[in-house]
Each structure stands twice: as structure tokens, then as C-alpha cells.
Amino acid sequence: MITNIVLNNIASYKSKAELKTDKKVNIIYGLNGSGKSTFSNYFYDPQSTKYEHCSHIGDYDTILVYNQKFIQDNFYSKDTLSGIFSLSKENKEAKEKVEELTLKLEEISKQKQQLRKDIVKQQSNISDAKEKAQNKTWEIKTSYTGGDRVLEFCLKGKMGSKESLFNNLCLIPMPTSKPSKTIANLKDEANAIDGDAAVKHSTLSTFNSFILSPEDTLSLNEIIVGSNDSPVSKLIGKLKNSDWVSDGLKYLDQIDGPQCPFCQADTITEQLAKNIRDYFDESYQNSIIEIKSIQTRYTSIVESIPKLDDYKNSQFSSGYLAQLNEHHAQLSKDAEANLELIKQKVSNPSLQVTLHDISATVSAFNLVVESINKLIVTHNSKIDNSANELANIKTDFWKILRYEYDQTISNLNAIQSEAEKIITEKTKDETAKTELERTTNSDRVEHQKSTVNIDEAIININQGLTDIGITDFYIEKHEGDLYRLVRTDSHLKIFSSLSEGEKMIISLLYFRELFRGKQSATEGNVRKIAVIDDPVSSLSHIFVYNIGQLLKNDFFNSKDIEQVFVLSHSLYFFYELADANHDRRKESQSLFRFSKNSNGSSISSIKYDEIQNDYQSYWSVINDDKQPPALIANCMRNVIEYFFNFVQKADLSNVIQKPELKNPRFQSFLRYINRESHSLGQNIFDFKEFNYDDFKEGLRLLFEHTGYPEHYKKMSKINI
Missing domain, CATH: 3.40.50.300 (P-loop containing nucleotide triphosphate hydrolases)
Structure with missing residues (x-):
């Protein structure tokens, strides 16, 4: 149909x-x-x-x-x-056979139509499932080409259509395990090597050795005493108070007279003061100077230890903050303890001092710093090789998405596999039906x-x-x-x-x-x-x-x-x-x-x-000034002839002899209407005088002055 x-x-x-x-x-x-x-x-x-x-x-x-x-x-x-x-x-048997085969052909045709419907349905199932899957994966495009657009470069060349993006995703092998990186990681990596945030970083400094030279170590462990040649040396040695005596020397210069700065008795003589000063000879003073020098050097080392914030502020240290805190605190504590021992040696030269070995703490801290520096070096290398790194990010990006959308792809594959199985079976049946149809029709033709x-x-x-x-x-x-x-x-x-x-x-x-x-x-x-x-x-x-x-x-x-x-x-x-x-x-x-x-x-x-009758149809043409002139004129003649000849039984030639129609503007109308028989439409163009308004006005006057103005008004309202 x-x-x-x-x-x-x-x-x-x-x-x-x-x-x-x-x-x-x-x-x-x-x-x-x-x-x-x-x-x-x-x-x-x-x-x-x-x-x-x-x-x-x-x-x-x-x-x-x-x-x-x-x-x-x-x-x-x-x-x-x-x-x-x-x-x-006459041939009833052959006729019945033809009818039988015709019915069989009709049944085969219906079966083929049903098979075709089944095939089309399965094809539609595949198409619908594909469309659903493609709409789902199209979220990738809408998600990563809007907003921050950091990973938009990964979709370059794959956003032409939903189908092309989906097909690209299907071609990526499914990862054997969940990717370790996330989309957020990839954005950070991309920002770090491409764009405004792509800045190289300096490596962090490691700590220098805190180990003193063997001479310094020996000096700190040496008992520093005065000269044995002084008369007071035996007494100071026996009392083991050389540090106390040495510290009191500064008071001898502050007294005037024999009063002892220690016991306040008048026991200090010039000879005693000389003997005490002779005890602390040049050798003693040099040893003290050396100890103070060691203190100065060690203080400088301790003060040169970078602040912990210098390490914590690096963006690459986020995974090492706990270790940095631990080792830096231990190092600072041990260094301060050693410095305090040296200060004690300066105050008490006869004190034997052995510093704590903090090399293990330094090594532990430096190992953490070296791990951070590896990240910095890797980062800087990525900037130097940004094209390759962006390619790697792109690969990781699609691996993550392939993993995330595996369920969508798997669902489609399952639907498609089942549908294709049915299509294969139905197509096989359809082919068999087509062959049966061919042989049956051949049989019908022979009988017919x-x-x-x-x-x-x-x-x-x-x-x-x-x-x-x-x-x-x-x-x-x-x-x-x-x-x-x-x-x-x-x-x-x-x-x-x-x-x-x-x-x-x-x-x-x-x-x-x-x-x-x-x-x-x-x-x-x-x-x-x-x-x-x-x-x-x-x-x-x-x-x-x-x-x-x-x-x-x-x-x-x-x-x-x-x-x-x-x-x-x-x-x-x-x-x-x-x-x-x-x-x-x-x-x-x-x-x-x-x-x-x-x-x-x-x-x-x-x-x-x-539906109108013929007479009404003529009027509908007359009332439409867009109709061809020849058709309008012929319809006017038909209307006049029908109405006055058949309805009024009036002679047409008498009807048009109205004085009101003698005006020159109506002459073309009268000549056409007064023809003895219907003329071909094109004849009106012989006059080349057709004017719709003149013809319509002539028709109105004809009905009006023959006593039928109401009929004209009524029929003038009929339209197609």
C-alpha cells in the first residue's frame, strides 16, 4: 500500500x-x-x-x-x-495443485518475512546496545574537554564521533589489573611537565659529615693540665682542681693586696700568684685555644644544618615527611649533645670528652634526601622530554579508561555475541526458505x-x-x-x-x-x-x-x-x-x-x-482571481448558461441585452458570453482584453438587473 x-x-x-x-x-x-x-x-x-x-x-x-x-x-x-x-x-486437478503451491508459497513468504523481522530485531538490538554504549563512553569527551582541560590532549584525533571514540576504546587491551595511577595523578603529571606549572626544581642538599679529625678527637680526649715545674703543680695534681684554679686566675687580676679571692684570707703573695701563673704555661694555653677552635668549628657545622622546612616545602617530599621529621630531629639532637660536650671540655680542660657517633643518623637522613632528589631529577628529565612523557600519560590515560568502562564494553560484547548467533541461525533458515521458495515456485510454474x-x-x-x-x-x-x-x-x-x-x-x-x-x-x-x-x-x-x-x-x-x-x-x-x-x-x-x-x-x-456540485464548482473558480483567465471566463459562461437556460428558461441572447452592460468596459465580457457554443479556453486570449474585475462586475450586473442579486451574493461567497 x-x-x-x-x-x-x-x-x-x-x-x-x-x-x-x-x-x-x-x-x-x-x-x-x-x-x-x-x-x-x-x-x-x-x-x-x-x-x-x-x-x-x-x-x-x-x-x-x-x-x-x-x-x-x-x-x-x-x-x-x-x-x-x-x-x-477444465483442468481441476492442475488448478488445485497450483492453488496448493500458491498457498505454500504464501506461507513460505510469511516465514521468510518473520525470519527477516527476527534478523532485523537482532540487528536493532545490536544497534541499540552500541548506541547506548557509545553514549556512555561519550562521557569521556564531555568530561575531559571541559573544565580544566588538562588531559584534553589525550583525546586529540578521537573526538570525531561517538562511534570513533568508542571503537578506539575497544581496541585498547584490557589491563590485567587495576591501574596504579589515577586520573588525578595523570593531571598532576601533565601539569608538572606541560603548561604554567612546568618548572624545573633544584635538588635538596645532603648533610656533610659530622666526623672530627683524629687530632681533634685526640684533643678532646686529652687531660689538659699545667706545668709540672711549678711549685704548686703537685698540690693541684693531688687535689685535681686545675680547672678550678685556672678559672680563678681571672680573679687574681681583680684583687689589690694579699686577700685570697677564694678564702678571703691574706694569703696571696706575689710569689704564690707567680707560681700559679707559671703552672698554666704557654703549652696549657695553646691546648685551651685548640679546644675552643674545635668548639667554633663544630658550632659552625651545627649551625649549617638546613632547616627542616627547607626540605618539607618541596612538593616532592610529601611522601617522606615522617622520615624527614624523625631523622632531622635525631640529627639535631645528637649534634647539639656533641656541641655541649665540647663546651664542657672548654670549661673543664682536664675533662676527657668522647663525642657521640652520629654518622648513622646523617646517612639515614641523606638517604631520604637522595630518594626525594631522585623524584626531582625524574621530574626535570620529564620536562626535558615532555613530548615522550605526554605520550606516556596518554597511554596511561586510556588504560585507566579502558579499565573503568570495561563493564560497558563487556555488556555490548555479550549482547552482540548473542544477537549474532541468532542472526547466523536465522540467516541460515532464511537461505533455506529462499531455496525452498525457488523450487516450489518452479513447481507451480510447471503446473500452471x-x-x-x-x-x-x-x-x-x-x-x-x-x-x-x-x-x-x-x-x-x-x-x-x-x-x-x-x-x-x-x-x-x-x-x-x-x-x-x-x-x-x-x-x-x-x-x-x-x-x-x-x-x-x-x-x-x-x-x-x-x-x-x-x-x-x-x-x-x-x-x-x-x-x-x-x-x-x-x-x-x-x-x-x-x-x-x-x-x-x-x-x-x-x-x-x-x-x-x-x-x-x-x-x-x-x-x-x-x-x-x-x-x-x-x-x-x-x-x-x-463536496460541491458542478454548478458550485464553477462559482468557486469564478471567485478565485488566481485561476487562469480562460478557466474563469468559461466557468462564467457555464454558470450563466446553466442558470438562465435551465433554471429560468430564458434565452441567453435576451439575458445579456441589458443597458447596464453597454459600457465599453464590459464588451469583452459580452462577446465571450455571447458565443454560440463553448470555446476553447485559449480563444479568450485573442482579445487580450481579459480583466478579472471587469468580468466579475459584468457578471454581478447581469444577475442584479435580471432580479437575482441575492443569488449572486450567496454564490460569490463560495470558495474552493
Whole structure:
């Protein structure tokens, strides 16, 4: 069935005109020149290049068109017609076999259609699953090409479409385990080596050795005492108070007289003071100076220890903060303890001092720093080789996404695998059914060859002529698979001598048989659509009813015909075909109107109660100033002739002899109306004086001054 027809840029269809239907029977009314012939000619030869802007949508096997081209191609140049084959009623057994095989073919066709539906359904399942998966993975594009755009470079060349991005993701091997890096890690890496944050960093300094020289170690462990040559040396040695005595020397310079700075007794003599000073000789003083020098050097080392913040502030130390805190605190503590021992040695030169070994703590701290420095060196190297590093980030990026979207891909693969399995099975069955269909049809053709003839078609056509009342010519068999027209009293070629009405009747009966029978001995069941253009255009009203009944019985009500389009310029015939029963008409019929004005032809659907009679149609043309001038003028003449000749029984020549119409502006109108018979439309252009307003005003005056102004007013409101 055809559901949609578009005519565009052809003949009078200056712009797109569209007909939509879902009914078997479609009845179309249109005045001559409104576009009916273009409609039927399109379906007669739809492949013609001149119809390149026209189209139709539907499911069928063949379209047969009855119009003037059909009559010319089948009758005008020949009296011998091609045979139409029908099943022979005599060969009952063969006929039953053909019917059996035909039913089998229909069943096979249904099975194939179901298989095809099953295949299409599975293909649709795959398509839907792909679309769902592609929409899901398209989140990658929307997520990483917006916002900070740090990783947008990873999608370069893969954002052309949802399909290309999804296919790229599917090509990546699924990681054997969850990637250790995260998208956040990759963003940090990308920022670090590319962009404003891509800055090289200096490595952190390690600690120098805190180990003193062997001489310094020996000095700190040495007991420093005064000279043995002093008279007080034995006493100081016995008392072991040289450090106390040495510290008190500074007080000797502060006293004046013999008073002892220690016991306050007058015991200090010049000789005693000299003996004490002699005890602390130059050698003693040099040893003290050396110890103080060691203190100075060690203090410098301790003060040179970098602050912990110098290490903690590095972005690469985040994973080592606990170790840095621990080792730096221990190192500072041990260094301060050693410095305190040296200070004690300075205060008490006779004290033997052994410093704590802090080399292990220094090494531990330096190992942590070296680990951090490796990260810094790696970072700096990445900046130097940013192109390679970005490529590595891109690889890691897609590995992470492949892992994250594995469920989406796996679901699609599962659906696709199951669907393809079904498709393979159904396709195999479809192929087998196609082969069975071929062999069954071959069998049907062989049986049908022995059962077909054209006798039944001849009988049907002749019976149709008799039913209509035509008995002076008939169809007879001629030269095998042909038949011809003959007069009752002659066997000469007679088609060219038939009237237009007789030609139309015989051609329509022939057209009917094309649907009843087969056009070849091997033709199977075919879904046929009929397009019938103005089948009563040259017939008298005597035959209109008969043709209407023929169309209803053999086309509208036939189960062998898929769909029918009938076009007519006759409202009488249009009424004859349209079902008066509202429910039946609503179920099976659609009604349309073809109209034409200066903008071209158009197609519109109409309701049954909107159908006008011929007289009303003439007025609808007259009231449309966009209609062709010749058509308007002819319709005016038809209206005047119909109204005054048939309604008022008035002579036309008397009607137009009104003084009000003597004005020169109405002379063209009067000359045209006063012609003895209808003229061809183009004749009006001989005057080249057509003026719509003048003609319309003349028509108004004619009705007004003959006593029918109200009728004119009423009819002037009718529109198409």
C-alpha cells in the first residue's frame, strides 16, 4: 500500500504537493487542468528523469495505471491485444495443485518475512546496545574537554564521533589489573611537565659529615693540665682542681693586696700568684685555644644544618615527611649533645670528652634526601622530554579508561555475541526458505503452464461489453496468446473506428482483466495497485453508473487488489464512487481534491459533506482571481448558461441585452458570453482584453438587473 505521494517541480506542481493516505480506496476530484494527468503519468513512468523531484512511499509489487497513455500504448496503434492469462476451469486437478503451491508459497513468504523481522530485531538490538554504549563512553569527551582541560590532549584525533571514540576504546587491551595511577595523578603529571606549572626544581642538599679529625678527637680526649715545674703543680695534681684554679686566675687580676679571692684570707703573695701563673704555661694555653677552635668549628657545622622546612616545602617530599621529621630531629639532637660536650671540655680542660657517633643518623637522613632528589631529577628529565612523557600519560590515560568502562564494553560484547548467533541461525533458515521458495515456485510454474489460457479473459471482456449494452463489437482469440477486436459483421481492424467513449470502455475492461488474470504464464501472486484517471471523461451519463459499479465491484471490493486511486473531473461520478455510509467510508475510503491557481497545483483532503456540485464548482473558480483567465471566463459562461437556460428558461441572447452592460468596459465580457457554443479556453486570449474585475462586475450586473442579486451574493461567497 502507498502511504505518501509527493509531486514537486513538474507541470503545474510549482512547489511541493503531498498526499497522505492509509486507506485502500482513494477518490480524487479535480477540474481539468488541476494536475490529475500529471499524477497518473508519474505512476505510469516513475523512473523518468522529469519526475526526479517526485516520490512515493509504500509496500507493493506493481502499479498498473489506466490513463490516456495506457490507452495509446495498448490500443491506438494496434487492434491485436496481448493475451491475459487465467486459470483454466477444465483442468481441476492442475488448478488445485497450483492453488496448493500458491498457498505454500504464501506461507513460505510469511516465514521468510518473520525470519527477516527476527534478523532485523537482532540487528536493532545490536544497534541499540552500541548506541547506548557509545553514549556512555561519550562521557569521556564531555568530561575531559571541559573544565580544566588538562588531559584534553589525550583525546586529540578521537573526538570525531561517538562511534570513533568508542571503537578506539575497544581496541585498547584490557589491563590485567587495576591501574596504579589515577586520573588525578595523570593531571598532576601533565601539569608538572606541560603548561604554567612546568618548572624545573633544584635538588635538596645532603648533610656533610659530622666526623672530627683524629687530632681533634685526640684533643678532646686529652687531660689538659699545667706545668709540672711549678711549685704548686703537685698540690693541684693531688687535689685535681686545675680547672678550678685556672678559672680563678681571672680573679687574681681583680684583687689589690694579699686577700685570697677564694678564702678571703691574706694569703696571696706575689710569689704564690707567680707560681700559679707559671703552672698554666704557654703549652696549657695553646691546648685551651685548640679546644675552643674545635668548639667554633663544630658550632659552625651545627649551625649549617638546613632547616627542616627547607626540605618539607618541596612538593616532592610529601611522601617522606615522617622520615624527614624523625631523622632531622635525631640529627639535631645528637649534634647539639656533641656541641655541649665540647663546651664542657672548654670549661673543664682536664675533662676527657668522647663525642657521640652520629654518622648513622646523617646517612639515614641523606638517604631520604637522595630518594626525594631522585623524584626531582625524574621530574626535570620529564620536562626535558615532555613530548615522550605526554605520550606516556596518554597511554596511561586510556588504560585507566579502558579499565573503568570495561563493564560497558563487556555488556555490548555479550549482547552482540548473542544477537549474532541468532542472526547466523536465522540467516541460515532464511537461505533455506529462499531455496525452498525457488523450487516450489518452479513447481507451480510447471503446473500452471498446463492450466493457463486467455479464454476466460475473452469471456469476461465480452460479458462486460454486453452488461454495459455494447453488442456491435467484441473480443476474439487471435494467434495463440493474443486476442483482437472485431465487429459483429466484419473481421477487419476496427479499433480506430470506435468512438472515444467505446475506446474508453473496452480499454477499461481490458485494464480490469489485468488485475483479474496474469500477464504471463509464469506469474505468481502479485500485490497490485491501480491508478485510474478519469474513466468516464468521454462517456455519456448512460454509462457512468455502469462504470461506477464496475470499479466498486472489481476494484474497491476485490481482495486481489491492494489499493486503488481514482481521479475524476465529474462531481456526479465522484458522488457515485464515494460511499454514502459514513462508517464504511471512514473505514476504507479517503477523499481528496486537486486545485490549481497562479501558485500552481495543490492537494488537499476533503470531507464528504464538503463536496460541491458542478454548478458550485464553477462559482468557486469564478471567485478565485488566481485561476487562469480562460478557466474563469468559461466557468462564467457555464454558470450563466446553466442558470438562465435551465433554471429560468430564458434565452441567453435576451439575458445579456441589458443597458447596464453597454459600457465599453464590459464588451469583452459580452462577446465571450455571447458565443454560440463553448470555446476553447485559449480563444479568450485573442482579445487580450481579459480583466478579472471587469468580468466579475459584468457578471454581478447581469444577475442584479435580471432580479437575482441575492443569488449572486450567496454564490460569490463560495470558495474552493
